Amino acid sequence: MSIDILILVLQILFMLAGCAVAFFFLFSCLSFLYGAPFVTSDRRAVDAALKLAKLKKDEWFYDLGSGDGRVVLAASKLGAKAVGVEINPFLWLLGACRSVLSGRKANFLLQSFYDVDLRDADVVFVYTWQGTNEKLEGKLRRELKKGARVVSHRFTFPGWKPAAKDDERKLLLYVKE
Numbered sequence: 001m002s003i004d005i006l007i008l009v010l011q012i013l014f015m016l017a018g019c020a021v022a023f024f025f026l027f028s029c030l031s032f033l034y035g036a037p038f039v040t041s042d043r044r045a046v047d048a049a050l051k052l053a054k055l056k057k058d059e060w061f062y063d064l065g066s067g068d069g070r071v072v073l074a075a076s077k078l079g080a081k082a083v084g085v086e087i088n089p090f091l092w093l094l095g096a097c098r099s100v101l102s103g104r105k106a107n108f109l110l111q112s113f114y115d116v117d118l119r120d121a122d123v124v125f126v127y128t129w130q131g132t133n134e135k136l137e138g139k140l141r142r143e144l145k146k147g148a149r150v151v152s153h154r155f156t157f158p159g160w161k162p163a164a165k166d167d168e169r170k171l172l173l174y175v176k177e
């Protein structure tokens, strides 16, 4: 390969990498404005959340804003039918690829969590932020079946009394009555 072709290939690769970074930044800003920024729950918070929800094998589990897919994969590892809902296509793809590579049958939906149908959910995990929780509260109360559990990381649902808390991991459990 001549030096000119090598330089051209490198320029194209840099351009593609630049576009990918720019698009990732753009989608991150949009999801930030539309729901929540991308911040991950750490491993101990994920384990504590699934324990707090008493997630069981074959239950339907949803992570609203699934980020890199870690919560969905942890739920799937416990035998749940796990679904991640993510609006950022890069993160959606990351979750879906991780699911394929780990051999887990988790589902990742590229859509807004405001639009996902939650009627079959047994457990819902949310890590958004306060204003978004307030917007989601009505939807959860309307759509969830009796006994469904919601675990929120860090933020509350102001009109809903938590059934349990894990103060150390900043988790709140809500149960649909």
Ligand SMILES: C[S@@+](CC[C@H](N)C(=O)[O-])C[C@H]1O[C@@H](n2cnc3c(N)ncnc32)[C@H](O)[C@@H]1O
Binding pocket: 031, 032, 034, 035, 036, 037, 038, 039, 040, 041, 042, 063, 064, 065, 066, 067, 068, 069, 070, 071, 085, 086, 087, 088, 091, 111, 112, 113, 114, 126, 127, 128, 153
């Ligand atoms: C704080 S992160 C939580 C990630 C993951 N659940 C965790 O706990 O590690 C919030 C995620 O929600 C996504 N998000 C924001 N608005 C959304 C929307 N309207 N619908 C779906 N996902 C959204 C963001 O892209 C981001 O990945």
